Amino acid sequence: MKRPQAQVAVLQAADAQDDRRIDDVAAEADLKPEAATRAAFELEADGLVSVAEETLEHYELTEEGETYVRESLPEQDLYEAAIDAGAADGPVQMGQVIGASGLEGGAVDIALSNYARKAYGEIDSGEITANPDAAPGSDPEMLALEAVADGHVEDADADALDQLERRGLIDVREETVRSVQLTDDGVTALMEGVDAAETVDQLTPELLTSGEWEDVAFTEYNVAADAEDVSHGKEHILRQTANRVKDTLVGMGFSEMEGPHADAQFWINDCLFMPQDHPARTHWDQFALEQPEEIGELPADLVERVRSAHKEGVGPDGEGYHSPWTEDIARGMDLRGHTTSLSMRYLSGHQVGELDPPERYFSVEKVYRNDTLDPTHLLEFFQIEGWVMAEDLSVRDLMGTFTEFYEQFGITDLEFKPHYNPYTEPSFELFGTHPETGEVVEVGNSGIFRDEVLTPLGVDCDVMAWGLSLERLLMLMYGFEDIRDVHGTLCDLELLRETEVMR
Numbered sequence: 001m002k003r004p005q006a007q008v009a010v011l012q013a014a015d016a017q018d019d020r021r022i023d024d025v026a027a028e029a030d031l032k033p034e035a036a037t038r039a040a041f042e043l044e045a046d047g048l049v050s051v052a053e054e055t056l057e058h059y060e061l062t063e064e065g066e067t068y069v070r071e072s073l074p075e076q077d078l079y080e081a082a083i084d085a086g087a088a089d090g091p092v093q094m095g096q097v098i099g100a101s102g103l104e105g106g107a108v109d110i111a112l113s114n115y116a117r118k119a120y121g122e123i124d125s126g127e128i129t130a131n132p133d134a135a136p137g138s139d140p141e142m143l144a145l146e147a148v149a150d151g152h153v154e155d156a157d158a159d160a161l162d163q164l165e166r167r168g169l170i171d172v173r174e175e176t177v178r179s180v181q182l183t184d185d186g187v188t189a190l191m192e193g194v195d196a197a198e199t200v201d202q203l204t205p206e207l208l209t210s211g212e213w214e215d216v217a218f219t220e221y222n223v224a225a226d227a228e229d230v231s232h233g234k235e236h237i238l239r240q241t242a243n244r245v246k247d248t249l250v251g252m253g254f255s256e257m258e259g260p261h262a263d264a265q266f267w268i269n270d271c272l273f274m275p276q277d278h279p280a281r282t283h284w285d286q287f288a289l290e291q292p293e294e295i296g297e298l299p300a301d302l303v304e305r306v307r308s309a310h311k312e313g314v315g316p317d318g319e320g321y322h323s324p325w326t327e328d329i330a331r332g333m334d335l336r337g338h339t340t341s342l343s344m345r346y347l348s349g350h351q352v353g354e355l356d357p358p359e360r361y362f363s364v365e366k367v368y369r370n371d372t373l374d375p376t377h378l379l380e381f382f383q384i385e386g387w388v389m390a391e392d393l394s395v396r397d398l399m400g401t402f403t404e405f406y407e408q409f410g411i412t413d414l415e416f417k418p419h420y421n422p423y424t425e426p427s428f429e430l431f432g433t434h435p436e437t438g439e440v441v442e443v444g445n446s447g448i449f450r451d452e453v454l455t456p457l458g459v460d461c462d463v464m465a466w467g468l469s470l471e472r473l474l475m476l477m478y479g480f481e482d483i484r485d486v487h488g489t490l491c492d493l494e495l496l497r498e499t500e501v502m503r
């Protein structure tokens with residue numbers, strides 16, 4: 001029987017009695033481990049070898065773990081100091097015990113929480129007691145830590161190991177080890193004789209330039225054989241979802257808007273009837289730009305109409321804010337805290353010319369806010385902005401559009417809550433239910449633009465509009481609980497690799 005060179009080498013190196021690790025087989029057969037693995041899978045598909053897989057765990061101390069093995073666990077130090085201070089006989093002032101323990105900084109909190117967890121004693125309103133029966137000398141976590149340090153993980157208690165991993169004192173790394181063994185058919189094949197077929201399994205530049213490729217026989221590929229996972233570059237799921245959102249909105253008849261990430265406050269705030277001295281103005285804690293300090297061009301007629309809307313209001317009963325308004329502030333540059341700045345540019349007729357209702361526009365673009373980082377907030381996120389300009393729009397149109405949009409992403413339990421925006425009336429916040437936690441999460445904000453916004457822009461029909469969060473949509477679609485797993489420096493690469501694309 002003729003077989004490709006790599007397969008023959010693996011067959012000859014494999015054993016009928018014992019599992020041999022593929023790495024050893026590869027070394028003996030003088031093959032790269034990947035090539036040996038591929039050959040083994042191909043032989044397995046033909047029933048000549050069996051391939052076994054085993055996951056090995058490697059344990060290693062972290063830097064913090066190493067310090068504790070050399071010295072002691074913070075809770076052990078605290079216990080010792082508590083005993084010395086007489087806390088076994090009754091409550092003692094905590095400050096005194098901590099001072100005597102020599103613990104400092106973050107170690108104090110670590111000591112306190114583990115002390116209580118391990119029932120070394122009790123901590124209550126600034127006082128500490130020590131449990132005389134506790135035995136920190138044979139603390140299972142310390143023993144496990146020592147076992148890892150000595151390379152005898154098998155002696156360590158499994159629960160203690162879990163706890164150490166949770167405390168960040170050890171790192172656990174998993175490795176998949178594969179081994180091969182000859183099957184009966186493999187032995188028979190070897191006995192009958194297998195020769196290396198002179199086949200070529202890779203087309204090289206040399207083969208091409210010499211013209212030799214025309215005469216050689218190529219190895220047959222078994223595309224059904226199992227193979228090693230190769231993590232290759234792929235589009236980030238956030239980008240994939242953004243593209244899907246764009247396709248969906250285009251399918252619903254919308255056109256895409258584009259515009260600057262850093263823009264004048266005029267487009268970001270003033271056009272939206274947000275008074276210059278109002279907290280609403282900083283309510284997204286926008287990032288201001290030092291350079292350039294102000295925008296070059298603003299349409300003078302529009303600036304005048306916006307100023308007048310702020311000062312005097314719009315229409316015969318208009319009141320305005322009667323608060324100071326200066327063009328200087330309007331010219332100041334910020335990173336946009338929402339993409340509603342793009343909607344203003346488009347609705348004003350300054351981006352694509354005068355609009356003729358009905359019109360529909362959207363964008364899926366980044367916005368920037370000085371938020372506090374937490375599982376649902378980053379300093380930047382993608383906003384799905386959109387608006388519809390038409391005669392006689394109502395809240396029903398708005399709700400219907402959202403229902404239709406979110407349905408395409410499998411979200412059918414939208415909830416609406418009346419809300420306040422300086423620029424829309426009525427306004428609604430949108431909520432969806434997280435598939436894993438069951439929590440109701442805000443996914444967007446919307447409303448129908450007020451006359452104070454539309455009249456200066458020169459729009460004389462209704463406009464309904466919204467800003468939705470792409471990241472929140474992603475969380476509802478895929479069940480992610482912490483946005484930082486997906487986006488940013490702490491992002492979980494494994495999760496990004498393994499998440500299936502949903503189309």
Ligand SMILES: N[C@@H](Cc1ccccc1)C(=O)O
Nearest residue numbers: 338340445446447465466467
């Ligand atoms: N700008 C709003 C979203 C919105 C846009 C348009 C109208 C109403 C609301 C936000 O960022 O939350």
